[in-house]
Amino acid sequence: MFGRHHHRGSGHGRFAVRGGRHFGPFTVEFDMGEGPRRGGGRRRFDGDELRLILLKLIAEAPRHGYDLIREIEARTGGAYAPSPGVVYPTLTLLDEMGLIAQQASEGAKKLFAVTAEGEALLAAQAEQVEALMARLADLSDARARGEGGPVRRAMHNLKAAVIGRVAQGAEIETLHAITDILDDAARRIERL
Template structure:
């Protein structure tokens, strides 16, 4: 197989910013302390359960980010153990959480940081609305799927060379834009 200046047919990893995150690898949008503050703030606004928090963050980012349940639920447990939230009366099986007076005081103490974190949520939404990388990211995913699909079918050397030439040509054309 021949790899051009930009790598072979498998070297098409390009970081154009992150799309929706639903687990898996990649960097986190918010560290643990930041996510705790965001969740606490949202719970202080209205009693919520875990899935509702995930949906609310996704809505506030315009779909650009949704924390995974594997991060949200342990964080809720921690907030509960810290005495910042407590289980509220709920209908059904989902645990509904409300902020405690200690949680409200914690938010007041960190009000400036909380506002900055909420602004970051809005910034993610604004960037998504502007389409920063969106159509390009979609096209890259389509390209990646097409290349991997074709190569995994057991393409012959001639086909692999043709794919590599197409990718290298596309890279050169984009660089000239």
């Protein structure tokens, strides 16, 4: 079943979201916290880092999820845009932790502002937050030099979409369909 584990050791606000689901003969486990990706690569930002980035951007001005995605994409020169499947659950977690709070807004979009607890966490993590914001700028510089690109962004979005769909409680037929789509995409890429 799903579980949220908040790790707040030493007052540094460390936490991770872990979970798993059983689907007939399949068991799907996922971790949206820290950790290396398969193949020895590293996530662009781990779960804790993305939470701090979102919190910092919300502290600059109240924002909604789509605005946060566009702001990160703009600050990285288009090199990185977190998927909605990562941003919205992270906003829910930040809200549940009392680091942000929903404000009245026009329309259906939820507008969030930082709370006093969120400001305190940002102050306690100021050095790390500054380094993370510098990394966003570095991604923009790297993109301008031709490094990185849309393939990594697309792979990140694919991973988030699969994890998000499986986490919603997919039936066995849906899991087989997802597997077929992924296998077909791999075959098509190999033939390029």
